[in-house]
Amino acid sequence: MKLYETVFIVRQDATPNQVETLAQDYTKIIRDNSGDVAKTEFCGLRSLAYPIKKNTKGHYVLMNIKAAPEVVKEVERQMKLNENVLRYLTIKVEVHDPNPSPLMQQKNFNPDRNRGYDDDQDDLLPTAMENA
Amino acid sequence: MARDNERNQERGAPQRRQFFRRRKSCPFSGEGAMKIDHKDAKTLFKFVSERGKMIPSRISAVSTKKQRELAIAIKRARYLAIMPYVND
Numbered sequence: 594m595k596l597y598e599t600v601f602i603v604r605q606d607a608t609p610n611q612v613e614t615l616a617q618d619y620t621k622i623i624r625d626n627s628g629d630v631a632k633t634e635f636c637g638l639r640s641l642a643y644p645i646k647k648n649t650k651g652h653y654v655l656m657n658i659k660a661a662p663e664v665v666k667e668v669e670r671q672m673k674l675n676e677n678v679l680r681y682l683t684i685k686v687e688v689h690d691p692n693p694s695p696l697m698q699q700k701n702f703n704p705d706r707n708r709g710y711d712d713d714q715d716d717l718l719p720t721a722m723e724n725a
Numbered sequence: 726m727a728r729d730n731e732r733n734q735e736r737g738a739p740q741r742r743q744f745f746r747r748r749k750s751c752p753f754s755g756e757g758a759m760k761i762d763h764k765d766a767k768t769l770f771k772f773v774s775e776r777g778k779m780i781p782s783r784i785s786a787v788s789t790k791k792q793r794e795l796a797i798a799i800k801r802a803r804y805l806a807i808m809p810y811v812n813d
Contacts, residue, residue, distance in 0.1 A: 600764065600805055641806035651806070655764070682805055684763075695765035696807075 594628070596689055597658040597665055600696075601672055601681035602651040605638065612652045615677065619656065619668050626667075628660025631689050636696040645679045653696055657689040749786035753795070761794045763801035769808060773799065777812035 603612045612635065620630045636653035645651070658665065665683055672681040753759055759768050772780050772787070772795055779799055782792040802808040 602805065642803070642809040643806055645806060653805075680805055682801060684801070695762060695767065 594659055594661060596686050597660065597683050598686045598689070599656045599658055599665075599668070599681065599683040601654055601656075602641075602645070602679045603654065603677050604646070604648045604679050605650040605652070607652060607677050609635070609637075609652070611677065612654060615675070616654050616656065619671065622668055622671065623658055623660050623664055626660065626664040628658060628664050631657040631659060632691065633657075634694060634697055636694070639696075648679060651679055655694055655696060658683075659689075751786060751788040751791055753791040754788055761791065761798045763798040763805070764807065766802065766807050769795075769799055769802055773808070773812075775812065777809045 603615060607615075616633050616635070620633065623630055632655075634655040636655060638650050639653050640650050641648065658668075669681060669683060672678045751758075753761055762768070772785055774780055779796060782789065787795060799808060803810050
């Protein structure tokens with residue numbers, strides 16, 4: 594049994610209920626195969642950084658999974674088959690983070706307002722590179 | 726002004742003035758450092774240019790090890806449409 598973290602994006606036309614049902618379906622698959630879902634986060638409708646299949650927004654769902662690799666593979670297969678799921682990404686993690694993910698906290702984050710990694714060296718950023 | 730001072734110094738005793746800047750430490754190493762997370766757009770956006778390109782570690786002072794992690798995190802965030810591939 595290994596720990597995984599899955600994020601998937603459901604297309605914008607889906608209702609929150611549909612999204613929840615989808616997550617429950619996947620949870621059921623995992624539970625039926627002696628795995629467990631530690632946390633499911635519905636991050637709501639977020640705007641995408643670029644359009645995916647003509648969707649400009651999407652429902653983000655994060656799941657912390659503990660399961661065998663085969664089970665995760667099956668869940669990913671299901672996601673691939675479902676047309677409502679635009680994207681999914683599963684990564685293996687060492688520990689699950691029980692706190693709410695940053696996805697939850699910063700809805701529709703605007704990068705222009707929080708520019709600069711550090712104050713004093715901003716002017717060193719080569720502008721020539723930007724235009725390249 | 727500063728230039729004049731420099732010239733005066735050179736006239737007195739030939740002294741090589743070097744540009745000295747304190748080496749900044751890696752923002753992801755040490756205690757209380759930021760965590761690299763592909764879901765954390767706010768942190769990741771600090772390490773890309775306005776165009777959405779990653780900033781070289783020699784400018785952002787991220788350590789080599791952490792820069793590798795950061796690059797992976799940014800690429801994952803791009804795939805999940807949390808960050809743009811190209812920002813224009």
